[in-house]
Amino acid sequence: MAIAMSKTREQFPLSTKKVLKKTVTGTLVWVILLLIIYGVSAIFLISLAEAIGNYFGIVTFGILGTLFLIVVLTYLYQLWYYNVYFYDLTDDYIVIKKGPITPHEITIPYERIQDVYVDQDILDRIFGLYDVHLSSATISSGMAAHIDGVEKPAADGLRAVLLETISKRISRNRGQSIPQNNTTPSAQ
């Protein structure tokens, strides 16, 4: 499947390790849950094997098979997600689009960016990934506007480019507003 490429993504690529990391986070709960169920049922079945017959093999096969299926499906979905993940820093706006099944696209003008924020959770540290967040003053932009799963050079590069563009645009706007403020008194 074709990767949703943009100039920005070419320059600051998403790490392929993002797919692995997302697979781990997506399946961790299932893995733990199923292993606990497996453990409990194993004890149960082995201790009752004489009374009800030996079902241990079937249960092992069933649970491990389910686990395998979940992991594979999650991996494929995350690969798809990775492929359609689109972000582009255009001249005027930041465009981020994600979601293979229900696409969701956010466009933010640079002047509206409230902060640029880079973080790593514990799995990010293991995989060496960074999340670059940028949000406007709304709650939903905080959830939608982030580029996660880039490696250090790309994260630093993205941050540098963002900060530079934002400060340039803000100061350009200020520069325009000064002469106007001199001629007309401010509305306050």
Add this chain to the structure above:
Amino acid sequence: MDGVITEQNYPVEGIWVLKSILGSLIALLVFGSFYLIRLRFGINDNDTNFYLIVFAIFIPFYLVYSALRRATFHYSIDAKFLNLQQGILNKQQRHIPYGVIQNVFVKQDLFDRLFGLASLTLENASMGAGSQQEGQTKLFGLTLSNKKQQRVEMVGFSGNKVSIPGLTKQNAEVLKGIVLQKMKENPIEDSQSGL
């Protein structure tokens, strides 16, 4: 100037009205079939009966409500302001200067993709009169996906959001382009950016 753009140019498609109840309809079908299966096994309980009937009665009401919402929603994109009108009984008008728009969303949920629709959502940072508690518009909108995607989207504005769902995908992209262009042409003097 190329004049004022209104919902006549980029309408909320009629099929959106149908889409707005589709979630509830599917839920009713699923619960209904569960119910029928239970009946076959001779389990009948009046509570389930009652809820199913209430649910079934509300769907046509919601259909009418959606249709009225769609019919009473008007927007116009003029040179300086995005003018909005909505309301079936109590009418509301809202005027948003392009400069304060914080971000622009284009979203498609599962049913949108089925019908080739998309919804355009604009947000400003407003906390004032126009923005009551969000979620008040939730009626029988079934929460289909995770909390991030929220409920089935109603047409119109609430909170700091303006939603124009049910546009064709193409219209949504064009309208987004128009709004972004207006935002670029009308910057506000004082930047709200914290940087």
